[in-house]
Amino acid sequence: MPTKDEILNFLRELKPELESFGIYKVGLFGSYAKSRTKITEMFKISADLFDEAPAKCRTASRQ
Numbered sequence: 001m002p003t004k005d006e007i008l009n010f011l012r013e014l015k016p017e018l019e020s021f022g023i024y025k026v027g028l029f030g031s032y033a034k035s036r037t038k039i040t041e042m043f044k045i046s047a048d049l050f051d052e053a054p055a056k057c058r059t060a061s062r063q
Helices: 002-020 047-052 057-061
Strands: none
Touching: none
16 A cells, blocks of 8 residues: 555656646545555545546546
């Protein structure tokens, strides 16, 4: 399971690509935010942003 720092580094690397889809805010929550990794979901994109994302982005996220 990735560490909090590994996830944050990954998100920093992914930032330009996310911004190209209109996603400007991504955050950690739950166990990862508290450094107690007991969950597998690492981050959540707002449902509104997901609905507005291009089809390419929605398809890639479901694979």
